[in-house]
Amino acid sequence: MTYCVGLFLDEGLVLLSDTRTNAGVDHISTFSKMHVEEVPGERMLAMLSSGNLAISQAVWNRLQEGVWLDSERHTLRDVPTMFRAAQLVGAAVRAVFDADGPSLRAQGIGFDVALLLGGQIAGQPHRLYMVYAAGNFVEATADTSFLQIGEHKYGKPILDRAVTPGISLADGVKLALISMDGTLRSNLTVGMPLDLLVVRAGTQRVALRKRITEDEPYFRLVREGWERALRDAYAAMSVPDWV
C-alpha cells in the first residue's frame, strides 16, 4: 500500500509520499512514488501515485513519451493549463487500462491506481488534483484543502482538524509529517523514507525537494515531539467523575 498527501495552501503546495511497495508481506521494496516535471519559472508539475506499481509506472512513462488527448499528442511539458494536465494524466490512465486491463482481469487483479497531480503553470493559479482509476478527477478547493491517496484513514483526523488554506508552507510540512507519522506507526505497508516536495505559489519551480530518512533530525523531532505531546495531552485531560 502507500500513503500520499497533498496540501493545497494559499502559499503553495506541500506534497509528501512514502516509498514502500509490497506484493504480499514478504515482498516489500522501496520505490519513489513522486515524479516531477519542471521547466523552472514556466511550469512545475508533480505526480504522486498509489496502487499497483506497474500501473503507476506505466502511466508516468506514457506521460514522458506523449499521450493522445483530443487528437493531439501531449506531454506534461506542453499542456497549456493544469486542467489539461489533469486530463492528460487521466488519458494516460485510460491508455494503460486499455492496454493492460484485460490481462490484469484475466489474472483476477483489479485495476488499482490513484494519483495526485499538483503544480502550477506561469500566469495561472496553482492547483491540486486527485485522478482516479477511471481517469476522471477531482480538485482540491479552499473548502477541503488537502487530498490523500492510499492508506488515508490513520492520518486524516489531524488534517481534518488543522489544515486550512491559510496555514504557512512550513506548517503544512509539519502537518503532513504528523499525518504520515501516525500512518507509518499503524500500517506496515507504509514505510520510510519519505519524499517531500514544496512548491511556492507563483514561482513555477521546486522550492524544496527532500528525501527524508529515519535519521532526518526534523522528522525525529516531529515523531518524538508529537508522541510526547499526545501523551502529555492525554495525561493532562481530566478523567470522568462517573468511572
Add this chain to the structure above:
Amino acid sequence: MTYCVGLFLDEGLVLLSDTRTNAGVDHISTFSKMHVEEVPGERMLAMLSSGNLAISQAVWNRLQEGVWLDSERHTLRDVPTMFRAAQLVGAAVRAVFDADGPSLRAQGIGFDVALLLGGQIAGQPHRLYMVYAAGNFVEATADTSFLQIGEHKYGKPILDRAVTPGISLADGVKLALISMDGTLRSNLTVGMPLDLLVVRAGTQRVALRKRITEDEPYFRLVREGWERALRDAYAAMSVPDWV
C-alpha cells in the same frame, strides 16, 4: 459502518461502541451494537458488533435461544469459561452463515460481521475476544491490549501510542473516547450516541453502563479538550529550518 473498541486492562475492560447503522448514505439509523449478559457476581459478558445488522442481530438472538456446541445446546448464561463463550459466539455466527449465507450470496451481499466479546466468569480471569465472520477468533493479550472492529483506522494511532495494560479504567475510558472522537469526525458512517461499558476485574458485574450523547459534559470536554490540545501541540512544535 461502525466503530467499536475494547480495552483489555489489568483493572478490567472498557468497551465502547457507536450506534449508527447505514444501508446507503440516505438510510441511516440508530441501533445499539452492545449486548450484555449478566448474572451479577457470577458472570458478566458483553458482545459488540459491526457489519451487517441483520447478521449481528441474528447472532445475538440465536445466543439468547441457545446454540449447539459439541452436541449440547448452550447460552452465554451457562458456558463454563470465556473461551467456551467465544466458541459459542463463533458457533452462532456459523449457524447464521449456514442459514442466511446462500441467500445473501444470491443477492450479491457478502457475509460481513465482526464481533467483540468481553467479560469474566467467577474464578477465572477477564478476557476479550474478536470473533470473525468465519466463527474463529483471536484474544487480546498484554502485548496488544485493545481490539477494534469496524472503521478502526482513524482511531488506531492514539491507541497504538497510549494503551498499555497498566492504565486505569478511567484512563481507558478517556482513550476510548478520544479514539472514537477522531473516528466520528472523519467518517460519516460512525455516529452518536455512544454506548460505554466498564467492567472491573474480579466483580463479574457491570461497573458502569452509559449512553453518551452529544450533550454529555465529559464527552464534550474530551472532544473540545483534545481538539485544543492537538492544535496547541501542533502550534508549539517548531517548523523545519529547511523550508
